[in-house]
Amino acid sequence: MTDPVRLDKWLWAARFFKTRSLAQQAIRGGKIELNGDKPKASRLVRAQDRLRISKGEWLIEVDVIEVGEKRVSAPLARQMYQETEDSRQRREAVQAQRAAEHTRSGDPGKRPDKHSRRALRRIHRGD
Template sequence: MTQSAHNNPVRVDKWLWAARFFKTRSMAAKAVKGGKVHVNGNRAKASTGVKIDDRLEITKGETAFEVDVRALSEQRGPAAQAVQLYEETPASREHREAQAGERRAARMTMPRPSLRPDKKQRRELRRFKQGE
């Protein structure tokens, strides 16, 4: 982990990649460009500098994170080091866990077939979906 002793800003897309919010740096840059990342309440650009104690709001799919930057890094390291780069706010953690619980509950109520459809049933499904 390359920590900045002088609190030199790190590009937000590099930091998001190093903190393992996104699998690749290009995915992080695309999320920033799409308005999914805010630094201290302002929409960020990929080149926006992140400093220690900045607050980031990250939207990734249906999940929203609100984190405070605790350390800086431009290199991606092990997950154990990545977790030390930020601290998620308690409100964000509670909201994210509540959303996950709602998704689990919704998934439990959806009907699931007990068996896979056989060949005849697959043909019938295909005809039904194609409007024949």
């Protein structure tokens, strides 16, 4: 069995945060729960612990499978935890909702073509 690792190091190594500093800020801000408690950054993470990570509109719940304090590639990092079924379903529902909103709104970043630009000019001039 591997030794337990600091929570901030594990969050960084498992690629939930880009830096340990960002992981520490999230922990201090109450965005991370470890087994239902609000931990400190120095709290030790062990296998079979459950983490609840709140990042923006995402709420991710994972079970720790493996601990490590070295940052690894994304495929290896995904092997360090397993997302719970409820969390996965919530995440997929949010993704589907965002995709539906995006298709409804069109593409606001698209520049108008030549015909549309001329029509806009006519509107602005009052023709």
